[in-house]
Structure formats: structure tokens, C-alpha cells
Amino acid sequence: xxxxxxxxxxxxxxxxxxxxxxxxxxxxxxxxxxxxxxxxxxxxxxxxxxxxxxxxxxxxxxxxxxxxxxxxxxxxxxxxxxxxxxxxxxxxxxxxxxxxxxxxxxxxxxxxxxxxxxxxxxxxxxxxxxx
Amino acid sequence: xxxxxxxxxxxxxxxxxxxxxxxxxxxxxxxxxxxxxxxxxxxxxxxxxxxxxxxxxxxxxxxxxxxxxxxxxxxxxxxxxxxxxxxxxxxxxxxxxxxxxxxxxxxxxxxxxxxxxxxxxxxxxxxxxxxxxxxxxxxxxxxxxxxxxxxxxxxxxxxxxxxxxxxxxxxxxxxxxxxxxxxxxxxxxxxxxxxxxxxxxxxxxxxxxxxxxxxxxxxxxxxxxxxxxxxxxxxxxxxxxxxxxxxxxxxxxxxxxxxxxxxxxxxxxxxxxxxxxxxxxxxxxxxxxxxxxxxxxxxxxxxxxxxxxxxxxxxxxxxxxxxxxxxxxxxxxxxxxxxxxxxxxxxxx
Ligand SMILES: [Zn+2]
Numbered sequence: 001x002x003x004x005x006x007x008x009x010x011x012x013x014x015x016x017x018x019x020x021x022x023x024x025x026x027x028x029x030x031x032x033x034x035x036x037x038x039x040x041x042x043x044x045x046x047x048x049x050x051x052x053x054x055x056x057x058x059x060x061x062x063x064x065x066x067x068x069x070x071x072x073x074x075x076x077x078x079x080x081x082x083x084x085x086x087x088x089x090x091x092x093x094x095x096x097x098x099x100x101x102x103x104x105x106x107x108x109x110x111x112x113x114x115x116x117x118x119x120x121x122x123x124x125x126x127x128x129x130x131x
Numbered sequence: 132x133x134x135x136x137x138x139x140x141x142x143x144x145x146x147x148x149x150x151x152x153x154x155x156x157x158x159x160x161x162x163x164x165x166x167x168x169x170x171x172x173x174x175x176x177x178x179x180x181x182x183x184x185x186x187x188x189x190x191x192x193x194x195x196x197x198x199x200x201x202x203x204x205x206x207x208x209x210x211x212x213x214x215x216x217x218x219x220x221x222x223x224x225x226x227x228x229x230x231x232x233x234x235x236x237x238x239x240x241x242x243x244x245x246x247x248x249x250x251x252x253x254x255x256x257x258x259x260x261x262x263x264x265x266x267x268x269x270x271x272x273x274x275x276x277x278x279x280x281x282x283x284x285x286x287x288x289x290x291x292x293x294x295x296x297x298x299x300x301x302x303x304x305x306x307x308x309x310x311x312x313x314x315x316x317x318x319x320x321x322x323x324x325x326x327x328x329x330x331x332x333x334x335x336x337x338x339x340x341x342x343x344x345x346x347x348x349x350x351x352x353x354x355x356x357x358x359x360x361x362x363x364x365x366x367x368x369x370x371x372x373x374x375x376x377x378x379x380x381x382x383x384x385x386x387x388x389x390x391x392x393x394x395x396x397x398x399x400x401x402x403x404x405x406x407x408x409x410x411x412x413x414x415x416x417x418x419x420x421x422x423x424x425x426x427x428x429x430x431x432x433x434x435x436x437x438x439x440x441x442x443x444x445x446x447x448x449x450x451x452x453x454x455x456x457x458x459x460x461x462x463x464x465x466x467x468x469x470x471x472x473x474x475x476x477x478x479x480x
Contacts, residue, residue: 112179
């Protein structure tokens with residue numbers, strides 16, 4: 001896998017802490033951040049926003065045939081999480097056992113997403129865990 | 132003097148029972164469980180390491196303290212399993228708690244006592260007025276060589292303590308801390324080696340017992356306290372037996388150490404061990420009570436602390452996750468083959 005210092009570095013705040021943005025004109029939150037508000041266009045007033053990481057499961061699926069990056073992790077759960085502040089975020093859901101359901105409350109956790117190779121970087125990322 | 136403003140703990144949800152390890156090596160589980168006073172140990176998930184455990188504990192500590200992470204001026208992470216040989220775990224923590232960039236930070240290593248060494252460093256910086264708050268973390272995902280006695284105890288977990296000096300947000304005052312250090316070849320791991328080596332029985336008397344006894348006696352001398360002046364005592368817990376033994380030798384009762392004795396249910400979390408024990412003790416402590424903590428790190432040294440709980444402890448408790456509850460939450464047992472797979476010990480080519 002390629003060494004990806006520059007792109008990793010740029011994404012550290014969103015990846016560690018769900019830092020996105022919101023439009024101060026209409027109070028709509030965005031993750032990942034958007035340059036222009038979907039509602040307000042030229043009247044957008046975008047400002048950085050760190051989301052709480054609390055949300056509910058909107059939908060989820062269990063991955064049993066994973067891409068190479070996650071081949072040792074399967075089966076694992078990917079969820080679409082509706083954050084309390086509004087935006088929908090896709091992410092790994094951990095520690096689910098067999099009991100995950102739509103509407104379940106989750107919060108942000110901090111975990112390894114993947115490791116490049118034995119000599120490469122470790123990529124840390126938010127995941128979600130059931131409350 | 133500086134005191135504790137908040138703390139947080141993280142323990143992975145996975146456990147392996149002593150029976151499942153003993154079966155593989157044809158050993159008698161009952162005598163091991165009795166001999167080491169341990170039932171099961173925690174095992175990290177494949178996506179956890181000493182950095183993720185440190186971050187989870189640190190975030191809980193910030194929440195418990197009720198402070199703005201930007202007011203933290205120093206972060207020290209003690210571990211013997213830092214994920215990188217070169218690239219600081221402390222920087223990951225600083226970023227992940229959004230403490231800003233104006234933070235002093237470093238990784239520490241002193242076998243199982245690097246976290247309490249970080250507490251002392253943070254105390255010095257806080258008392259000198261150089262920083263307002265300092266964070267000290269002990270976090271490990273320790274490994275024992277398969278078949279070695281350490282395999283029954285080496286586990287994963289961590290704790291973070293925030294040190295400050297303002298009485299209004301202190302939950303416990305640290306009255307005094309002292310250390311006892313000597314060059315002792317009881318346990319070591321060379322650069323690049325996967326598993327630690329140890330000197331078998333030699334780790335006991337000249338290592339664990341000598342350093343803990345001396346540091347604790349020094350603390351008694353310098354404070355004028357004796358064992359009965361404390362409500363609780365916490366020791367480093369390489370197994371469930373040593374802390375019970377050293378407590379008795381120093382004049383503490385089993386009742387004084389029971390709240391902080393965590394190894395029987397999660398194993399030895401190395402740098403996290405005495406700090407998780409202190410957190411579990413603070414979970415139960417009342418204003419005015421006194422806690423004695425003495426850590427131990429091979430190589431070797433002990434840090435001893437006299438701590439007095441303040442009135443703020445009750446009101447801050449609603450922001451915290453109790454250690455005993457955290458340990459039970461979502462607990463999931465795995466067997467020895469999954470344990471090996473998750474540790475990456477199964478060769479696929
Ligand atoms: Zn808008």
C-alpha cells in the first residue's frame with residue numbers, strides 16, 4: 001500500500017473527531033464538510049463544527065466479503081448513522097454482538113481503521129459503538 | 132499541592148478465561164487461578180492498541196473533569212507497548228482530545244509504572260505554575276510469550292488522570308509523592324523483540340516487593356502516616372496475589388485493598404494496572420478519606436502517593452463511568468484460537 005502521509009494528515013481532524021462544518025445561515029450541519037450550503041447557495045455562512053459523535057442507527061449491513069484492507073476484520077458491521085446534529089455518516093459499528101438494530105443509539109469510539117503494512121502508518125479513525 | 136481533577140478508564144470488551152489458556156499447555160487451571168488469584172484477562176480487539184486505549188481513557192477523563200481540553204498544557208503517555216517505536220502516542224492523544232497545539236507532550240516508558248511517573252511530572256508542572264492542567268496516561272496491550280507464565284496475566288487496558296491545582300475542581304488532593312528506583316534486572320524487552328523476558332522468581336523479592344516496600348515506607352516516613360491512617364490502598368497488580376501479600380507485609384488489611392484490586396477480573400494491564408486500581412477506588416471513596424497508591428515498574432522502581440479525597444468527588448461522579456461497570460459492559464469471551472488470531476500469531480504464509 002502507498003505511503004499516504006499528506007492525505008492522512010489533512011484528514012486527521014475529521015477522522016479523529018468528526019470535525020465537519022455547518023451553515024450559520026440555516027443551521028444545517030455537514031459531514032464531511034461542504035464548501036457551500038445545499039440550502040443557501042451564495043448566502044451560505046459556513047463555519048467549522050465538531051459533531052458530538054452521538055447518533056442513531058439509520059441502517060446497517062454486515063460485510064462478509066471485504067476489500068483487501070479489511071480482510072482480517074470480516075465479518076464487520078457498516079452503519080449509516082444519523083448524528084444528533086443532523087448529518088448522516090457512514091462508519092464501522094463495533095462491539096455489536098448480534099443485537100444491533102435500526103434506531104439503536106450509538107456514540108463515537110476511537111479505533112484503528114487499518115495499518116498500511118509492517119513498516120507503514122497506522123490509520124486511526126472514528127467508529128461507532130452501541131450505547 | 133497538585134491534585135486529581137478527573138480520571139477515565141478504558142478496558143477492551145474481550146476476555147479469555149484462565150481455563151482456556153491452561154488447557155492448551157496441559158496445566159492445571161484451578162491451581163493457576165488460585166496461585167495467581169486471577170480468573171480471566173482482557174484481550175484487545177484487532178482494532179485496538181495502546182494509543183486507542185489511551186484516547187478512550189483520555190476522553191472519559193476530560194468529560195469527568197468537566198474542563199475545556201484546551202486548558203490541558205501537558206500530556207504524558209506511559210506504555211511498554213506504544214504502537215510505534217518512533218512516533219509519539221502522546222501526539223495522537225493531544226489531537227484526539229482536541230487539546231490544541233500549545234501542549235507539552237512525550238511518551239514515557241518504565242515497564243508498569245510509566246503512567247504514575249507521568250502523574251508526578253504533571254504534578255511538578257502544575258505546582259510550578261507552568262501549566263494549568265496536565266494529563267498522565269498509563270495504557271498497554273501487553274503480550275506474554277505463548278506458554279510462559281505471563282500469558283495468564285498480560286492483558287490490555289488503560290487509565291488517564293488529569294492533574295490540576297485549583298481546589299474548586301479537585302476531586303482528590305495529592306498530599307505527597309515519593310519514588311524508589313534501582314537498576315534491577317527482573318524483567319526486560321530488547322528493541323525489536325516481540326515478547327519480554329523475565330528472571331522468573333527473581334521478579335518477586337528483589338523486584339516487586341523490595342521497591343514497593345521501600346517506596347511505601349518512605350511515604351510513611353515523610354508524611355507521618357501509617358497503614359491505618361489510610362482508608363484504601365492500591366498497589367501494582369502483576370497478578371492477584373502479590374498486591375495482597377505486599378499489603379499484609381505493610382500492615383494494610385484486605386478490606387483496604389479490595390476496591391482497587393482489579394487484576395483478578397481483567398489481568399495485568401501493565402502501565403494501566405495501579406492507575407485503574409486507583410480509579411476504581413476513587414469510584415467508591417467519600418470526601419475526607421485517604422488513599423495510598425504505590426506502583427511498580429520492572430527495571431525497577433516504585434512511585435508512592437498519599438491522596439486525600441475532597442468534597443467535589445460526589446458531584447463530579449455523575450460525569451464518570453464507574454470502573455466496575457465498564458469492566459462488565461458488553462463483556463465477550465473468546466477462546467484460545469481466536470485469541471491467537473486476534474494477536475496476529477497465526478501465520479498465513
Ligand atoms: Zn444554509
